[in-house]
Amino acid sequence: MTIQPKNLSDPVVRDFVTAVNQHDRDAFMALLTPDATMADDGADRDLDDWIDREIFQSHGHMEVDRESDGGHALIARYRNDTWGEMRTRWRFEVDESGKISRFETGQA
Template sequence: MKTLLYIAICLLPLAMSAQRRTPPTKNNMMNTDKLTNETVKKAITALQAGDKNAWYTLFTPGPELFDDGNKIDFKSFSEGALGHERFTSIDKVENNGLDLYGKFHSDKWGDFKTYFKFQLNKEGKISRLEIGQASY
């Protein structure tokens, strides 16, 4: 019995570290060469890196965010997504670089195809972002 307890105690930290996910670093970031809009490219780079400061500076105060057509809180989404969600590939870019389609990973929801559709104001800040599951 003591041996089993000892083994469990020794293996617990190993099991827990295997569950932790590390945000992408510059060395393992997805290729963003398909992104033609500079603001969108910066936003996706910030998302990929889990960089909250860079992410927030690209948006207007109080931007609108819609997830599968439902309006959601931008700040809550950002806090939950950054460092835990990322594109694994960008498959299509449309609408002058403002609409992206690709494969996506969420630590909470798994892997799926998604779209991100950005709207910019006159100053080039993101005022609206539509995200959702895609079928293409």
């Protein structure tokens, strides 16, 4: 059963999923620390290049199936125009200011 973004436990993760699904790059970037990092399938990636290619230019969309770790870990069906739909895992590190300092994704 899909968890609607508005029902996700952690507010910054909720806003992350909403920004992805609304294709709102400015809102997405506002959720990250200035030095935020990310990894895809265990390999660190260039954040700006990756989010443009995998989310914003390819119309990425997340449907969350499960959350754990206080809302900092998700299992979601992720789809975009490049890869179609796949089952993915997401993990978020949120700093004391309430911003995402790192996120990791990959196939689940």
